[in-house]
Amino acid sequence: MSKIIYSLLFAFLCMSCSSESTNPAPMPTPTETLYFPPLSGITWETKSIVSLGWKQAAVQPLLDYLELKHSKGFIILVNGRIVMENYFNGHAATTNWYWASAGKTLTSTITGIAQQEGLLNINNKVSQYIGTGWTSETLAKENLITCKNLLTMSSGIEDIANGDDVSPASLQYKADAGTRWAYHNVYVKLQDVIAQASGQTWNTYFNTKLRDKIGMDGAWFQSGNNFVYGSTTRSMARFGLLMYNKGKWDNTVILNENYFxxxxxTSQNINLGYGYLWWLNGKASYHLPQSQLTIPGSIIPSAPNDMFMALGKNDQKIYVIPSKKMVVIRMGDAADNVNLALSDFDDVLWQKINALYQ
Structure with missing residues (x-):
């Protein structure tokens, strides 16, 4: 009997081996490489909704919502490839639009580039580069303000004085640097710091070190008391892709990963949802512009927790989501006649985006 059982087991094993050899397990699909578009021209690889396994039925509700909410340009990148690119309300792929405060992240990036080139140290006081008297504070208080304080919105300067004006008379003392978070356009003084430290104009240094290296178009233009960046939607997407890849464009390091x-x-212990001029989702609490109120929870509850964002007036958006390999861009007019960088529009928009793949 034992010989019979042994023979049957042996035969079964042989059949199993034969079955496995004739029907081998499928090989794993190789990981798709991260794509970067050429520096010039209009070539940009695409990826279809279907090939990603996303839901085609969710596309039109998203587009309808974007058009309803006064959008002009919208792009989704996955692994660098364009999955959605849509224009609304008379806008086109070649039309420039302003970034508003989303462009603060350009200044943050250029500051990091200048530091890695040894031109400045963000821990040094601002007056070391542009001289004293750039505020109306006492010398002792002014000298507390470092470049890092400007990057983190913790300069302590009064945040409601004369709107966007950054002349010395408007930059008044409210608190010691580092002790108070307040959204303020005084960050633009970093552009003066970089111009002085580099011996070049802000525009020249920006174009040479960032814009031209990643194939962006666009330019800085005067808006009120400040300079604002304007570009096509694709150029905004290029910058988002650079930051998705932690400061590298293909194999070229533009911004070192440590600074990125x-x-x-989180850059300070007051507003956990703020880095160096970047907004951070998924933190335990956050502050809104023009508010000292600590709000519990994530900035955009419906969006991924690892998302970091460039947010500008009238709902200019760069969303970077490492866990989804995604970059999402939205340009346009204010979605709900709200001028702040953050509004309920973000949360509803992300519900529509989530419907594509959930």
Whole structure:
């Protein structure tokens, strides 16, 4: 009997081996490489909704919502490839539009580039580069303000004085640097710091070190008391892709990863949702512009927790989501006649985006 059982087991094993050899397990699909578009021309690889396994039925509700909410340009990248690119309300792929405060992240990036080139140290006081008297504070208080304080909105300067004006008379003392978070356009003084430290104009240094290296178009233009960046939607997407790849464009390091990590991590212990001019989702609490109120929870509850964002007036958006390998861009007019960088529009928009793949 034991010989019979042995023979049957042997035969079964042989059949199993034969079955496995004739029907081998499928090979794992190789990981898709991260794509970067050429620096010039209009070539940009695409990826279809279907090929990603996303839901085609969710596309039109998203587009309808974007058009309803006064959008002009919208792009979704996955692994660098365009999955959605849509224009609304008379806008086109070649039309420039302003970034508003989403462009603060350009200044943050250029500051990091200048530091890695040894031109400045963000821990040094601002007056070391542009001289004293750039505020109306006492010399002792002014000298407390470092470049890092400007990057983190913790300068302590009064945040409601004369709107966007950054002349010395408007930059008044409210608190010691580092003790108070307040959204303020005084960050633009970093552009003066970089111009002085580099011996070049802000525009020249920006174009040479960032814009031209990643194939962006666009330019800085005067808006009120400040300079604002304007570009096509695709150029905004290029910058988002650079930051998705932690400061590298293909194999070229534009911004070193250490600074990138600092910039996209909580930068002070007051507003946990803020890095170096980047907004951070998924933190335990956050502050809104023009408010000292600590709000519990994530900035955009419906969006991924690892998302970091460039947010500008009238709902200019760069969303970077490492866990989804995604970059999402939205340009346009204010979705709900709200001028702040953050509004309920973000949360509803992300519900529509989530419907594509959930």
């Amino acid at each position: 990590t600092e910039a996209t991590t």
